[in-house]
Amino acid sequence: MSFFFEVLVAGLLSGVMYALVALGFVLIFKASGVFNFAQGAMVFFAAATYAGLQQEHHLAAWIALPLALAAMVVLGLAIERVVLRPLVNQPQITLFMATIGLAFFIEGMSQMFWGSTPRGLSVGVEDQPFQWLSDRYNVNVSQFDVFAAVISGILVVLLALFFQRTRIGRALRAVADDHQAALSVGIPLQYIWAIVWAVAGFVALVAGLLWGARNGVGFSLTFTALKALPVLILGGFESIPGAIVGGLIIGASEKIAEVYLGPHVGGGIEGWFAYVIALAFLLVRPEGLFGERHIDRV
Amino acid sequence: MSRALSSPNVAPAQAAARPALAVNNVEVIYDHVILVLKGVSLEVAEGGIVALLGANGAGKTTTLKAISNLLGAERGEVTKGSIEFRGERVDRLTPNDLVRRGVCQVMEGRHCFAHLTVEENLLTGAFTRRDSRADIAGSLEKVYHYFPRLKQRRASQAGYTSGGEQQMTAIGRALMARPSMILLDEPSMGLAPQIVDEIFGIVGDLNGRERVSFLLAEQNTMVALRYAQYGYILENGRVVMDGAASELADNEDVKEFYLGLSTAGRRSFRDVKHYRRRKRWLA
Numbered sequence: 001m002s003f004f005f006e007v008l009v010a011g012l013l014s015g016v017m018y019a020l021v022a023l024g025f026v027l028i029f030k031a032s033g034v035f036n037f038a039q040g041a042m043v044f045f046a047a048a049t050y051a052g053l054q055q056e057h058h059l060a061a062w063i064a065l066p067l068a069l070a071a072m073v074v075l076g077l078a079i080e081r082v083v084l085r086p087l088v089n090q091p092q093i094t095l096f097m098a099t100i101g102l103a104f105f106i107e108g109m110s111q112m113f114w115g116s117t118p119r120g121l122s123v124g125v126e127d128q129p130f131q132w133l134s135d136r137y138n139v140n141v142s143q144f145d146v147f148a149a150v151i152s153g154i155l156v157v158l159l160a161l162f163f164q165r166t167r168i169g170r171a172l173r174a175v176a177d178d179h180q181a182a183l184s185v186g187i188p189l190q191y192i193w194a195i196v197w198a199v200a201g202f203v204a205l206v207a208g209l210l211w212g213a214r215n216g217v218g219f220s221l222t223f224t225a226l227k228a229l230p231v232l233i234l235g236g237f238e239s240i241p242g243a244i245v246g247g248l249i250i251g252a253s254e255k256i257a258e259v260y261l262g263p264h265v266g267g268g269i270e271g272w273f274a275y276v277i278a279l280a281f282l283l284v285r286p287e288g289l290f291g292e293r294h295i296d297r298v
Numbered sequence: 299m300s301r302a303l304s305s306p307n308v309a310p311a312q313a314a315a316r317p318a319l320a321v322n323n324v325e326v327i328y329d330h331v332i333l334v335l336k337g338v339s340l341e342v343a344e345g346g347i348v349a350l351l352g353a354n355g356a357g358k359t360t361t362l363k364a365i366s367n368l369l370g371a372e373r374g375e376v377t378k379g380s381i382e383f384r385g386e387r388v389d390r391l392t393p394n395d396l397v398r399r400g401v402c403q404v405m406e407g408r409h410c411f412a413h414l415t416v417e418e419n420l421l422t423g424a425f426t427r428r429d430s431r432a433d434i435a436g437s438l439e440k441v442y443h444y445f446p447r448l449k450q451r452r453a454s455q456a457g458y459t460s461g462g463e464q465q466m467t468a469i470g471r472a473l474m475a476r477p478s479m480i481l482l483d484e485p486s487m488g489l490a491p492q493i494v495d496e497i498f499g500i501v502g503d504l505n506g507r508e509r510v511s512f513l514l515a516e517q518n519t520m521v522a523l524r525y526a527q528y529g530y531i532l533e534n535g536r537v538v539m540d541g542a543a544s545e546l547a548d549n550e551d552v553k554e555f556y557l558g559l560s561t562a563g564r565r566s567f568r569d570v571k572h573y574r575r576r577k578r579w580l581a
Contacts, residue, residue, distance in 0.1 A: 088371075089371060089372075089373065167421075167425065170414070170418055170421060170422055171422060171425050173411070173413065173414055173418075174411045174414060174418075174419075174422045176413075177411035177412055177413050177414060178409050178410075178411055178412070179371065180368065180371055180405060180409060181405060181409035181410070181411060181468075182411075182422070183368055183371060183393045183394075184366065184368060184393060184402070184403045184404070184405050184409070184472075185397065185402065185422055185423045185425060185426075185471055185472065185474075185475060186393055186394045186396070186397025186398065186402070186425055186426040186475060187394070187422065187425050188392065188393075188394040292413050
């Protein structure tokens with residue numbers, strides 16, 4: 001039983017990390033209706049920048065962190081200004097294609113700046129089990145996982161408050177609902193989109209640091225980030241709580257499937273099991289658990 | 299019908315003073331090729347209600363969007379002419395700048411933010427204001443005073459409210475910006491006559507008590523002329539006729555084309571079509 005518990009907790013905690021990446025997608029999708037394929041590349045770029053600043057330029061964490069944040073905000077603003085603004089009013093698929101191109105550009109750019117060799121990254125918390133939990137209950141729970149979950153939780157609460165309670169947050173949701181109407185009441189779209197991309201850059205930095213610390217900063221980060229896809233399908237593309245719950249379900253179920261189902265089918269199902277769940281979910285509830293239902297007048 | 303002609307709201311003709319809004323000979327082209335407005339000129343007096351009438355595709359909505367600078371989002375462009383609000387050229391401003399100067403459009407088809415509550419919809423209208431929370435709460439109360447129904451529905455998602463309530467939400471949202479002029483596009487669209495009367499009544503109230511000017515695009519000619527003081531009739535992107543609302547309502551051609559009334563008695567539908575084709579207005 002304690003083994004099952006261990007697997008479940010490890011799954012839930014890694015699910016929180018998926019949720020963190022999914023959040024970046026949700027933010028941009030919510031405010032501009034664009035599925036930003038480049039979010040994974042942004043996560044990679046953020047982690048590479050932070051690790052590069054620390055290791056190549058030997059900067060302390062408290063200097064490297066704000067610098068990396070600034071780089072992400074500038075990157076977000078630049079994407080909005082150079083790529084998305086000229087493409088406004090184009091069909092969704094055009095914007096999606098643009099973000100695919102962007103993904104490869106950002107990956108190339110970060111390798112140009114910081115090289116292509118994977119680096120380690122430390123955020124000061126080790127991936128070790130809590131000793132007292134192991135001693136008393138014989139359950140191993142990683143300190144790093146708990147740390148990551150707490151950070152993610154704080155971020156989610158902040159974002160939810162920002163969206164629900166502030167004037168800018170309300171404007172963001174308004175823009176998501178109806179661009180034209182938002183313009184007509186004087187909400188400047190560019191300003192709103194710039195904010196969203198900057199915030200998405202910030203979320204990518206947090207996700208990049210946590211994932212980088214766990215798996216190392218390498219090209220594979222962009223693929224890890226794509227795990228956010230099943231999370232989004234499960235939770236709904238427009239919902240911040242959906243990203244969290246979706247992340248938890250995906251994280252827990254893939255770990256449990258790997259441990260209990262894997263041996264029967266030869267193992268190695270952790271990598272794709274999430275997509276099976278997502279597919280099954282699409283059939284039953286295409287808008288996701290918390291996605292916004294389309295409101296149509298008939 | 300006689301209601302339309304003996305309205306208490308019909309004021310003397312357009313005030314002679316400098317108009318609040320002046321549109322001079324504006325030409326609009328969509329997508330660089332489609333000429334939609336071919337030189338439209340009109341004026342709205344400070345505190346007036348002006349009706350912009352015409353059939354589908356005459357250019358009413360385009361005229362309003364040209365004024366509010368919302369054309370850019372639809373690949374339209376003002377290529378000739380000028381638009382002045384209180385003596386200042388406004389045709390190169392952003393919608394945001396224009397709302398700050400007091401001109402706000404309520405778009406055709408309501409365009410509420412479907413997933414926001416009615417109250418959140420209203421609050422987005424105050425986006426451009428830098429006022430304190432108390433001031434904005436005051437404006438909110440005022441909107442609820444004019445639209446008591448919205449107060450009951452304040453916590454509902456706007457997408458689930460009725461068409462009339464959505465129209466009220468859209469007008470209330472514009473009011474939250476504290477505009478001095480509202481460009482109101484087809485408020486009667488798809489609404490029951492009773493609701494249309496209710497909404498126009500409130501428009502008249504807002505005009506009388508809050509001194510908000512309205513430029514009103516409508517297909518419902520009868521109702522529009524009852525509340526407006528002055529009217530312009532658009533056809534094919536041109537103003538083909540203008541005059542005091544009472545004069546327009548009395549005009550035989552207007553009666554026939556837009557009110558479906560005729561002195562010549564009933565005619566067969568085929569004749570009407572033929573007659574209309576022959577008697578198109580010339581610009």
